[in-house]
Amino acid sequence: METLTALAGGFAVALTPQNLLWALAGVTLGTAVGVLPGIGPALTVALLLPVTYSLNPTAAFIMFAGIYYGGMYGGSTTSILLNLPGESASVMTAVEGHLMARAGRGGAALATAAIGSFVAGTLATAALTVCAPLMVELALGFGPAEYFALAVLAFVAVSAVLGESRLHGFASLLFGLLLGVIGIDPLTGVPRLAFGIPQLLDGIDVVVAAVGLFAVGEALYAASRRNDDADFVPLRGSLWMTRDEWSRSWKAWLRGAAIGFPLGALPAGGAEIPTFLSYAVERRLARYPAQFGRGAIEGVAGPEAANNAAAAGTLVPLLALGLPTSATAAILLAAFQQYGLQPGPLLFQHEPRLVWGLIASLYVGNLMLLVLNLPLVGVWVRLLTIPQPALYGGILILASAGAYSVNRSVFDVGLIYLIGGVGYLMRRRSIPLAPAIIGLILGPMAEQQLRRALAIAEGSPVVLLTRPISAMLLGAAALLFFGPLIVRRWRRPLQAPSDST
Amino acid sequence: MKLFLTLTAVVALTSSPGYLVAAQPSSSRLTIIAPAAPGGGWDQLAREMERELERQQLAGVVQVENVPGAAGTIGLAQFISGRRGDGEALLVNGLVMLGAILWNESPVSIAQTTPIARLTGEYEVVAVPAASPHRDMQSLVRALRENPAAVSWGGGSAGGTDHILAGLIVAGAGIDPRRTNYIAFSGGGEAVTALLGGQVTAGISGYSEFAQHIESGRLRAIGMSAPSRSGVLDVPTLIEQGLDIELENWRAVVAPPGLSGSDRQALTALVERMAHSESWRATLTRLGWTDSYLAGPAFDEFLDAERVRVARIVSRLRGTSSPRVGEWVFPFLVLGGAALVMIALIVRGGATPEPPPAGPRASNGPVVRMAFGLASFVALLNLAGFVAAGTVLFVCTASAFGSRAWLRNALVGLTVCATVYITFTHGLGVSLPAGAFLNAR
Numbered sequence: 001m002e003t004l005t006a007l008a009g010g011f012a013v014a015l016t017p018q019n020l021l022w023a024l025a026g027v028t029l030g031t032a033v034g035v036l037p038g039i040g041p042a043l044t045v046a047l048l049l050p051v052t053y054s055l056n057p058t059a060a061f062i063m064f065a066g067i068y069y070g071g072m073y074g075g076s077t078t079s080i081l082l083n084l085p086g087e088s089a090s091v092m093t094a095v096e097g098h099l100m101a102r103a104g105r106g107g108a109a110l111a112t113a114a115i116g117s118f119v120a121g122t123l124a125t126a127a128l129t130v131c132a133p134l135m136v137e138l139a140l141g142f143g144p145a146e147y148f149a150l151a152v153l154a155f156v157a158v159s160a161v162l163g164e165s166r167l168h169g170f171a172s173l174l175f176g177l178l179l180g181v182i183g184i185d186p187l188t189g190v191p192r193l194a195f196g197i198p199q200l201l202d203g204i205d206v207v208v209a210a211v212g213l214f215a216v217g218e219a220l221y222a223a224s225r226r227n228d229d230a231d232f233v234p235l236r237g238s239l240w241m242t243r244d245e246w247s248r249s250w251k252a253w254l255r256g257a258a259i260g261f262p263l264g265a266l267p268a269g270g271a272e273i274p275t276f277l278s279y280a281v282e283r284r285l286a287r288y289p290a291q292f293g294r295g296a297i298e299g300v301a302g303p304e305a306a307n308n309a310a311a312a313g314t315l316v317p318l319l320a321l322g323l324p325t326s327a328t329a330a331i332l333l334a335a336f337q338q339y340g341l342q343p344g345p346l347l348f349q350h351e352p353r354l355v356w357g358l359i360a361s362l363y364v365g366n367l368m369l370l371v372l373n374l375p376l377v378g379v380w381v382r383l384l385t386i387p388q389p390a391l392y393g394g395i396l397i398l399a400s401a402g403a404y405s406v407n408r409s410v411f412d413v414g415l416i417y418l419i420g421g422v423g424y425l426m427r428r429r430s431i432p433l434a435p436a437i438i439g440l441i442l443g444p445m446a447e448q449q450l451r452r453a454l455a456i457a458e459g460s461p462v463v464l465l466t467r468p469i470s471a472m473l474l475g476a477a478a479l480l481f482f483g484p485l486i487v488r489r490w491r492r493p494l495q496a497p498s499d500s501t
Numbered sequence: 502m503k504l505f506l507t508l509t510a511v512v513a514l515t516s517s518p519g520y521l522v523a524a525q526p527s528s529s530r531l532t533i534i535a536p537a538a539p540g541g542g543w544d545q546l547a548r549e550m551e552r553e554l555e556r557q558q559l560a561g562v563v564q565v566e567n568v569p570g571a572a573g574t575i576g577l578a579q580f581i582s583g584r585r586g587d588g589e590a591l592l593v594n595g596l597v598m599l600g601a602i603l604w605n606e607s608p609v610s611i612a613q614t615t616p617i618a619r620l621t622g623e624y625e626v627v628a629v630p631a632a633s634p635h636r637d638m639q640s641l642v643r644a645l646r647e648n649p650a651a652v653s654w655g656g657g658s659a660g661g662t663d664h665i666l667a668g669l670i671v672a673g674a675g676i677d678p679r680r681t682n683y684i685a686f687s688g689g690g691e692a693v694t695a696l697l698g699g700q701v702t703a704g705i706s707g708y709s710e711f712a713q714h715i716e717s718g719r720l721r722a723i724g725m726s727a728p729s730r731s732g733v734l735d736v737p738t739l740i741e742q743g744l745d746i747e748l749e750n751w752r753a754v755v756a757p758p759g760l761s762g763s764d765r766q767a768l769t770a771l772v773e774r775m776a777h778s779e780s781w782r783a784t785l786t787r788l789g790w791t792d793s794y795l796a797g798p799a800f801d802e803f804l805d806a807e808r809v810r811v812a813r814i815v816s817r818l819r820g821t822s823s824p825r826v827g828e829w830v831f832p833f834l835v836l837g838g839a840a841l842v843m844i845a846l847i848v849r850g851g852a853t854p855e856p857p858p859a860g861p862r863a864s865n866g867p868v869v870r871m872a873f874g875l876a877s878f879v880a881l882l883n884l885a886g887f888v889a890a891g892t893v894l895f896v897c898t899a900s901a902f903g904s905r906a907w908l909r910n911a912l913v914g915l916t917v918c919a920t921v922y923i924t925f926t927h928g929l930g931v932s933l934p935a936g937a938f939l940n941a942r
Contacts, residue, residue: 051931143700144684167845174839181835185828187659187685189604189819192832198575216875223867223901342691350713389899389910394917396898397891400878401921405931407569410882417875424868447831452684456653456700 003133010356014364019062023361026063027368030070034077035380037084037222039395041071042327042437043214046207047402049335057339058354062361064335065315068328069121069362072271072308073369076113077380080106080300081233089271089307092279096292096299098233103295107239112249112297113304114373119250120257120305121366124312127261129359132348135320139345142321144452145464149473150323151446154267156477158325158435166484168431175422176439179204186444187451199411206334206441208403208412209419210327213433215399216420219392221427226388234381239374241297249301252282256305263306264313267325271310278306312362319343319355323442327434330441531560531771533754534592535567536576543573543593546620546752549784550591553775560771572601572658578609584757588764591617591772595752597661599808603815604660614755615765616804618772618796621785622751623707625666626736627724628715630699638724638742641703642674649680655692655701659685660815662750663692663705666726668814673744678817696720707750708734709789751793753800769796867901874898886936891918 013019033044045064052060075090080097093113100109142150159169182193183203194200241249259281260274282302283292292299317323322343324330336343341351348355373380403416423433457463465471531554535547544567551563568576573594580592594611602610627638635641645652649671656663664685668678684701686692693711696704697719704711704720714720725736726748739746756768775781776794785792795803874897881890895914896907904910925931 051925140694140698143695143698167842167849170838171842171846174835174842177835178839181832184605186687188828189601189606189660190828192828201575202569219898220868220871223871223898224864226867226903342687342694344691344694346694346697387904389902389904390913392902393895393898393910393914396875396894397914397917397921400891400894401887401925401933404882404887404933405925408932410879410934413882414879417879420875421872443835448685448687450831452686455682455684458650458682 003129006133006352006356007129007360009352010358010360011363013058013353013357014062014360019059019357019361020364022059022063023066023365024368026066027070027073027365027372028066029063030067030072031074031369031372031380032070032383033067034071034074034090035383036074036386036391037078037082039218040075040214040328041068042210042331043399044071045328045331045335046210046214047398049207049331049338050402050405052335057341057351058357060335060339061332061354061358062365064332065358065362066365066368068311068332069308069365070369070372071328072121072311073114073117073373074380075307076117076300076304077110077373077377078384080109080113081381082384089275089310090304091272092275092303093300095279096296099293099295100297100300101233105295105297106233108241108245108297109295109300110377111239111241111374112245112301114370114377116249116253116256116301116305117308117373118366118370119253120260121308121312121369122363123254123257124261124264124309125359125362125366127309128312128315128362131265131316132320132355132359135316136345136348139320142345142469143467144449144456145467145470146473147321147323148446148449148453149464149470149477150267150321151442151449153473153477153480154323154325154438154442155435155446156480157267158438160480160484168429169435172426172431172433172435173439175426176209176436176441177443179209179419179436180440180443181447187448199407199409203444204415204419204440205406205412206331206437207406208416209440210331210437211399211403212416212419213423213426213436214327215395216416217423217427217433219396220420220424222388222392224424224428239377245297248287248297252278252298252301253305255281255285256302257309259302260306260309261313264310264325265316266313267317267323271307271314271326274306274310275303278302315362319347319358320345322347324438327437330437333441529560530562530564530589532564532566532590534576534580534590535565536573536580536592536594536598537567537569542752543595545788547593549788550593550620550754550775553778553781553784554771556780557775557778559774572605572660573598574601574605574607574609577602577611577614578607581609581613581758586759586761587757588760588768590757591754591768592756593752593754596665596748596750596807596811597658599811600660600662600665600815603812604819610808611755611804612808613758615758615760616801617754617756617765617768618776619751619753619793619800619803620772620776621790622749622793623709623791624725624727624734625662625705625748625750626708626711626715626722626726626734627666627670627703627705627739628696628711628720628722629703630696631719631721632699633702633721635703635723636721637737638670638739638744641723642670642744644702645671645674645676649676650682652703653682653684653701654703654705655684655686655695656705657686657692659683660818661685662707662748664818665811665814666705666746666748668818669746669748670739670744672814672817673739673746678814681818683818749793753804772796867903870901871898874901883934884936887922887933888915888918889936891921 029044030041033039033041044067072089076093078084079090079094080101083094083098097109100106155173159173160166182200184191184201191201256278259278263274264271279299279302282298283289286292286296286298314326314329317325318329318332322333324333333343341347400413403412406412426433453463454461464474533547533550535544537543547565551565554560554563568579584590599611629635654667656667664683667683668681671681672678686695692704692706695701711720715722722736724739724742725734726746727738728747730738754772756765773796874894878890878894881893892911892914895917896910899910922933925933
């Protein structure tokens with residue numbers, strides 16, 4: 001009941017004409033960046049951060065959340081028509097969706113993706129509405145030991161499940177942690193790994209790292225393996241789904257939502273895993289399994305629903321604990337910090353208008369996205385005709401301007417290029433980028449929480465294991481870390497390397 | 502034209518005593534530097550001053566500049582080295598900066614600047630969770646004397662006001678402040694969360710951070726660092742409870758070093774007129790800030806006394822600061838982990854060669870072209886300006902993607918850059934470098 005009152009208050013905030021406009025701007029921008037290959041919501045929010053200082057935080061977050069959701073919708077368009085996932089979360093959509101498009105059912109694929117995203121997004125937002133306040137109650141009992149354990153679990157989960165191998169995941173994570181160490185240690189005032197460079201004393205801004213990895217690294221990578229003959233299938237056929245397609249889609253949407261939300265809420269790397277899982281589930285449960293591999297609509301409906309539900313799921317730990325579990329969430333956390341806000345249990349008390357306005361705007365944004373993506377899908381398809389040279393040229397100009405405006409220093413511009421170079425090498429060795437961003441933003445938090453926990457316990461590390469929640473979280477992390485090694489040893493004879501795509 | 506205006510302003514400021522400047526101010530310029538990112542207390546003070554000075558037409562053009570970094574010490578260092586003798590600049594600072602200079606062992610000092618005036622301040626409150634056994638400071642002091650390490654203090658950044666007060670209280674209890682078990686939290690309520698959750702024994706903060714929870718009864722205020730109780734805040738002072746401690750988290754403005762006497766007078770007069778106005782008082786009330794205006798020799802003395810007091814306590818607090826887990830443990834763990842992963846990657850890479858990724862083969866030519874574009878951008882940005890440097894970057898990038906239409910790309914690039922430049926500088930208020938050519942004009 002209390003939640004409903006709060007949510008009603010949120011709608012009062014979200015439905016003001018001004019905030020509706022920000023939501024519209026966000027979802028439009030989000031869809032656009034989702035459609036365009038190479039830029040995603042994490043990069044877009046990072047680029048917008050330095051220029052939204054003057055905006056009031058509620059408006060900014062309504063827009064950012066719109067970008068996050070919009071990116072999930074837009075990603076499907078590129079996957080289906082171009083077989084180029086605009087987002088890592090729409091990789092699975094590309095598999096069946098592109099086959100559908102080639103079979104002349106591109107319209108139906110886009111429709112099931114958009115409607116599925118809407119259904120799952122709305123259900124997951126409702127789940128977020130219910131879960132977040134419960135999580136807040138739980139989070140008040142969290143001390144430094146618990147936060148440290150939570151961060152460790154997030155590190156292990158993100159590195160172990162993203163990308164092709166655990167080793168690659170940890171390489172990326174450690175790169176992020178290393179970047180996070182640079183600068184003045186806030187507890188002792190001692191500069192670390194700054195090598196006497198004054199611009200490094202304050203550490204490396206998450207915005208700078210994200211822009212470097214995602215914009216510059218991506219541009220270099222795209223240039224190095226230029227794809228002149230992308231398989232673009234123009235949109236043909238009706239946007240309407242047949243009765244049969246509806247009946248095959250709706251269960252997949254619901255299952256996708258049920259898989260996406262909880263997995264998104266766990267510290268396990270956002271939307272990629274749920275889409276893989278949803279695809280596998282649909283394949284197993286399908287009425288016509290033989291259609292998988294030839295354009296099965298369930299294979300689009302499930303993963304698309306799952307990725308939107310997961311996006312809502314990620315907001316639960318972000319808002320209630322201040323714990324980001326995906327690259328975009330990490331940037332959103334940086335955005336909160338820019339406004340001097342600390343996501344966590346108190347945010348719901350101190351900034352109810354912001355939090356509930358944001359949640360309410362997610363319902364509104366989902367509705368807007370359905371309208372934007374179904375009747376207007378033709379407009380978005382036209383975005384795909386922007387030639388690559390101009391697209392990446394434009395991205396680099398914006399990235400450079402954005403990086404410069406963080407601190408008004410050329411040094412930061414050089415830094416994003418340098419980090420972009422590293423990002424390019426990582427992509428060439430298929431090392432995932434998201435763990436690096438998570439490591440950068442959570443690393444300093446983990447370190448400080450650990451040192452706080454130890455100081456409060458007068459130096460005894462046992463505190464991490466005597467507090468039940470902390471012990472449980474660390475246990476889960478250990479299981480995730482060592483579990484696969486043990487399992488592999490047991491079933492070595494049976495084990496065959498599975499292809500992750 | 503700009504140069505002419507500036508010249509007139511300089512002449513007006515340097516040649517006339519304070520009251521004259523106040524009388525004919527509309528041509529004067531003033532830059533207020535907030536050595537912090539937008540949004541914090543120093544930035545807020547700078548922006549309120551900007552608004553006030555312009556509204557009252559005490560100064561013609563007032564501009565706020567943010568120089569964030571290292572709790573203000575980066576802004577201070579730039580201010581001291583870059584603005585020597587500049588009579589049109591003020592730097593916002595405060596007690597937190599005094600602490601940070603010592604804590605970060607910054608090579609600069611506030612003593613190198615020219616003090617102008619203290620403007621506002623806030624007293625600190627010591628609070629405990631509602632369930633805590635401590636009902637007053639005496640009880641907390643007894644616990645401290647029993648085992649100083651068992652009393653953990655939660656507050657803001659290390660070396661800041663909250664930390665200083667914790668050190669003063671421990672010292673006031675007759676214990677070596679080196680034994681203060683202070684847990685630094687970053688701002689924005691993290692310390693409050695820890696206090697509400699009972700993670701620390703006591704919390705220290707400005708009243709505003711605690712207000713809501715003290716009123717709702719979840720926190721109990723047991724001491725306040727003011728000289729006497731005030732009507733708004735009926736909490737026993739530390740002095741009443743036998744600890745001779747008074748601490749105000751003040752904020753002030755200073756001028757650059759090497760200022761002429763008349764410049765200093767003019768700036769002081771300017772700030773004084775603003776601080777004594779009705780509308781400034783209204784602003785303070787609106788923001789819930791206390792007026793603690795102090796200028797002239799009295800402020801000089803105050804600043805000196807604070808420096809000595811803060812230096813004494815912070816140098817002793819610093820002694821404790823590498824308690825159980827030093828600042829190098831975590832970096833070494835990370836570096837060690839990185840080395841292990843590197844070795845593993847190399848070993849595995851040697852054993853099983855990377856399977857060539859699907860899609861077209863990677864080629865290096867385009868990467869080199871783009872890298873050239875990026876390098877030129879960095880080299881040209883401040884020299885030739887954003888638009889020119891960006892156009893070069895655009896053309897190089899396009900060529901890396903195989904486009905050979907040089908002229909068309911240059912035109913498109915120019916348009917894109919000009920649009921971004923205009924949007925950023927005029928639409929968003931974020932200035933991009935215009936280039937040496939434009940600046941010279």
